[in-house]
Structures are given as structure tokens and as C-alpha cells.
Amino acid sequence: MRCELHAEWTKLRTSPATGWLLLAVVAVTVVLSTATAALVTCPSSGCGHDATRISLTGVQVSQALVAVLAALTISSEHTTGMIRTSITAMPRRVRILAAKAIVLTGPTLAAGAIGVVGAVVAAGRLLPGNGFTSAHGYGPLSLADGSTLRAVAGSVLYLVLIALLSLGIATAVRDAATAIGVVLSLLYLVPIIALLISDPQWQRLLRQISPTNAGLTIQVTTDVSSLPISPWAGMGVLAGWTAAALLGGNLMLRRRDA
Amino acid sequence: MQATIEVNDLHKRFGSTVALDGMTFTVRPGRVTGFVGPNGAGKSTTMRVILGLDAAASGSALVGGRPYRTLRFPYRHVGALLDAAALQPSRSARHHLLWQAHSQGLGARRVDEVIDLVGLRQAARRKAGGYSLGMRQRLGVAAALLGDPPVLMLDEPFNGLDPEGIVWIRGLLRSLAAEGRAILVSSHLMSELQDVAGHIVVVGRGRVVADTSMADLIGQHATLEDAYLELTRDAVEFRGAS
Numbered sequence: 059m060r061c062e063l064h065a066e067w068t069k070l071r072t073s074p075a076t077g078w079l080l081l082a083v084v085a086v087t088v089v090l091s092t093a094t095a096a097l098v099t100c101p102s103s104g105c106g107h108d109a110t111r112i113s114l115t116g117v118q119v120s121q122a123l124v125a126v127l128a129a130l131t132i133s134s135e136h137t138t139g140m141i142r143t144s145i146t147a148m149p150r151r152v153r154i155l156a157a158k159a160i161v162l163t164g165p166t167l168a169a170g171a172i173g174v175v176g177a178v179v180a181a182g183r184l185l186p187g188n189g190f191t192s193a194h195g196y197g198p199l200s201l202a203d204g205s206t207l208r209a210v211a212g213s214v215l216y217l218v219l220i221a222l223l224s225l226g227i228a229t230a231v232r233d234a235a236t237a238i239g240v241v242l243s244l245l246y247l248v249p250i251i252a253l254l255i256s257d258p259q260w261q262r263l264l265r266q267i268s269p270t271n272a273g274l275t276i277q278v279t280t281d282v283s284s285l286p287i288s289p290w291a292g293m294g295v296l297a298g299w300t301a302a303a304l305l306g307g308n309l310m311l312r313r314r315d316a
Numbered sequence: 317m318q319a320t321i322e323v324n325d326l327h328k329r330f331g332s333t334v335a336l337d338g339m340t341f342t343v344r345p346g347r348v349t350g351f352v353g354p355n356g357a358g359k360s361t362t363m364r365v366i367l368g369l370d371a372a373a374s375g376s377a378l379v380g381g382r383p384y385r386t387l388r389f390p391y392r393h394v395g396a397l398l399d400a401a402a403l404q405p406s407r408s409a410r411h412h413l414l415w416q417a418h419s420q421g422l423g424a425r426r427v428d429e430v431i432d433l434v435g436l437r438q439a440a441r442r443k444a445g446g447y448s449l450g451m452r453q454r455l456g457v458a459a460a461l462l463g464d465p466p467v468l469m470l471d472e473p474f475n476g477l478d479p480e481g482i483v484w485i486r487g488l489l490r491s492l493a494a495e496g497r498a499i500l501v502s503s504h505l506m507s508e509l510q511d512v513a514g515h516i517v518v519v520g521r522g523r524v525v526a527d528t529s530m531a532d533l534i535g536q537h538a539t540l541e542d543a544y545l546e547l548t549r550d551a552v553e554f555r556g557a558s
Contacts, residue, residue: 068418140402
């Protein structure tokens with residue numbers, strides 16, 4: 059497995075798209091979170107906003123970049139035909155997928171951590187100016203606070219799981235455009251459908267099982283008891299999606315002619 | 317490890333099309349074995365089955381006595397050039413070889429050796445996507461030689477090479493065979509094989525129609541091309557009106 063990891067790491071670091079996409083993950087997470095924090099105001103005591111969640115808004119967009127990066131690591135091989143070279147070099151196909159998953163985790167974790175911590179630090183400087191003050195019931199954002207730490211660490215973990223989910227789906231569907239389309243639909247279309255459904259029972263169910271809705275409950279630090287699913291259970295739902303996608307992708311990779 | 321490729325009674329269909337219909341032959345060390353046949357005869361499919369890319373419905377394909385999929389570092393057993401375009405165009409040629417070397421437990425030094433061997437040193441740091449077909453063929457040959465394998469399998473290696481390149485690869489194949497390696501080369505260019513191959517396997521409609529030494533084959537016909545056309549007359553699927 060060591061040689062497969064080395065090979066996949068060399069592929070990842072010598073692909074020009076990798077560096078740009080990771081940089082974009084950091085930038086988008088920080089900039090969009092900061093912009094949101096700059097726009098939201100808390101004019102009076104008990105305005106009902108979740109300051110931690112506001113400062114992590116950028117994750118909702120940077121997850122798309124993470125998903126694209128992950129999908130490309132395998133679907134660009136299928137599109138170009140390089141997958142045949144990969145399988146010739148590494149005939150035990152499950153090891154290719156496992157190595158890709160492992161080498162993808164490191165950079166995603168690093169970019170996600172820099173982006174998320176950067177977002178909280180930047181937003182934490184702006185929010186007091188917009189009325190998020192102790193007079194209105196808000197302390198300064200701090201990683202020493204248990205629920206904020208959970209939201210921050212959970213957001214990084216969320217991005218890693220989204221990357222692996224996307225890798226699994228892309229392995230199964232192969233074509234780059236199709237893979238990215240399927241992943242982005244799953245990430246963004248399902249939450250929109252949940253918004254449009256009027257029946258509260260169905261809406262609740264959809265929010266419990268959608269990878270984005272369930273996974274992002276990890277960012278919520280206020281009114282946790284009113285969530286359709288608890289933060290770590292929501293992360294568990296996303297992990298379930300990721301595991302299913304990787305298992306499905308592995309099955310397809312092993313079964314099909316390359 | 318013995319330097320051989322043993323293909324035994326391979327069968328495979330794509331939908332209703334029979335691709336392999338009892339394909340059986342052996343590639344022996346110390347000589348170049350030419351692998352010829354019309355389009356759709358099963359040459360590439362056979363090579364893909366040998367490499368474990370495609371699964372055969374039945375039959376076996378062994379490299380040095382072992383199924384390809386069980387090889388820990390396959391490049392050290394077989395070097396293969398199947399599709400020179402099977403690379404990511406935005407990666408440099410050197411990096412394309414580097415990840416393959418790493419997958420075999422080899423290092424950058426071996427990469428630079430094979431780059432020199434195929435004459436790509438000047439262009440090695442350029443994006444492989446900008447390569448001409450001939451340069452990609454050289455890159456593919458470099459990858460095939462990475463693991464210094466006792467067995468080589470090249471699908472249409474003359475494709476896209478300029479005359480200098482054809483002379484070069486002909487000499488390379490001869491010297492690799494002289495070192496005792498088993499070499500299987502598919503080609504449409506009969507004249508090229510006539511100069512290089514000591515043995516010929518002619519296939520049509522998924523099976524072997526002739527498996528003989530070049531000398532015997534030429535002895536019965538004026539040229540290899542004549543022999544080929546005679547043997548594959550009934551196996552050609554696509555033919556213009558004459």
C-alpha cells in the first residue's frame with residue numbers, strides 16, 4: 059500500500075488543478091464567511107442569530123470546490139483514459155481508490171482547517187461591531203467555547219467527508235461532468251427541495267437524511283434541541299453517505315472493464 | 317522468473333459481438349513475436365485481458381506463469397504500451413513517469429534513465445498534452461521500460477513515429493530481444509514486422525489463424541504482407557468494394 063500511496067500523492071501534487079482548488083477552498087471559506095459576518099447585524103438583545111454559524115457560512119460554498127477537487131482526482135483519469143495506465147501500474151484496484159481517499163484527506167484537512175479557522179478569526183473581529191456584543195448576549199467567538207470548537211472542528215471534518223463522498227460518486231459514475239453534476243445536485247438540490255416541501259413531516263425527514271442539511275448541523279450552536287437531528291448524529295448521516303459512495307465506487311471500479 | 321506470455325483459450329464477448337473466441341498462443345523469450353490481424357480481430361482485447369484491464373469470460377492469460385493481477389510490482393514483470401494517449405495532458409512527461417515509478421517502488425533516477433533511453437530529455441518537463449503522437453509513443457515506451465521487465469508488450473508502437481523514430485524503435489526491439497526478453501508487438505505495418513519479428517501470430521475473428529516462425533511464413537509467400545492477406549482473407553470484417 060505504501061507504493062500506491064506514494065504514486066497517488068505524486069499524481070495529486072503534480073496536477074496543476076490541485077493547488078489552485080485548495081487555495082480557492084481557503085479563500086472562499088474566509089471571504090464568504092467574513093462577508094456574511096459584515097452584513098449581518100444584531101440590533102437588540104436576543105436577535106436570535108447564531109454567531110458561530112454565521113462565521114462559518116463560507117463552508118456552504120467551499121464544499122463545492124472540495125467536491126470538484128475530489129471528483130477530478132478520479133474522473134479526470136477516466137475522461138483522459140489514464141485510469142488504464144493506473145490500473146496497469148496498480149492492478150489491485152481497491153488500493154487505487156483507498157490511496158486516493160487517503161492522499162485526498164490530508165490536503166483537504168489542511169485547507170479546510172486554515173479556511174475555517176481563518177473565517178472564525180476574521181468574522182470574530184467584525185461581529186462585535188455589528189451588535190454582537192455582550193450587551194446583546196454574545197461573548198467573543200472563542201475556540202475555548204465547547205460548542206464553537208465543535209462547530210469549527212466539525213466543519214473541517216465535514217469538508218473531508220464531502221471530499222470522500224465526491225470521490226466515491228465520481229469513481230462510480232466515471233465521467234467528470236456527470237460526476238460533478240451528481241455531487242453538486244446532492245449537495246445543493248436536496249436542501250432546496252427540503253425548503254420547497256410544505257409537509258413538515260417530510261421536510262423534517264429530508265433534513266435528517268440529506269448529506270448537507272444533516273452534516274451542517276455540526277455548525278449550529280444555538281437552539282440545538284430544535285434541530286431535526288443532533289449535530290453529531292447529523293455528521294454520522296453524512297459519514298454514512300460517504301461510506302456508501304466509497305463502497306459503491308469500489309464495487310464499480312472492480313467489476314467493470316477499464 | 318521465466319520470460320513468457322501464455323494465452324490459453326480466451327473467450328470474451330461485447331454484447332452480441334464475439335471479441336475472443338478461443339485465443340491461444342505463447343510468447344517466448346529471446347525474440348520479437350509479431351501480433352497481426354485485421355481491425356476487430358481481438359489483438360487489443362487480448363492485450364487488455366493479459367494486463368487485467370478487461371476480464372475474459374473464460375480461459376487464462378499468464379505472464380511469467382502468473383496472472384497479471386497477482387503481481388505486486390507488475391512493471392518489473394511486464395512493460396506494456398497499450399494506448400499512448402492514456403495520460404493526463406496537464407502533467408509533465410517526467411511527472412507522468414514519476415508517479416508510475418513510485419507505484420513500482422522505483423525512484424526518480426530510474427525515470428531520468430528511461431527518459432534518456434527514449435530521447436525525451438529536452439522535452440521531459442513539458443506538458444505531455446502538448447506532445448505529438450510520436451513523442452507520446454516514446455513516452456509510452458519509456459514507461460514500459462521503467463521496471464526493466466523481462467517481458468514487453470507493445471500495441472502499435474510504430475504509430476505516429478517519424479522515419480527516424482521507426483528506425484530507433486526497430487533497433488531497440490531487436491536489442492531488447494537479444495537480451496533474452498519476450499516481446500509481443502502488434503502492428504498493421506507488415507513491412508516493419510518483417511524486419512524485426514522472428515515469430516508471427518496471425519489472428520482473425522478472435523482466434524489464432526497462424527502461429528509460425530517468420531522464415532516459414534515468408535517461405536510460403538512472397539512477403540509477409542502477402543501471407544497476411546492470404547491468411548486473414550476470411551476474417552476481415554470491413555472491406556471496400558474491389
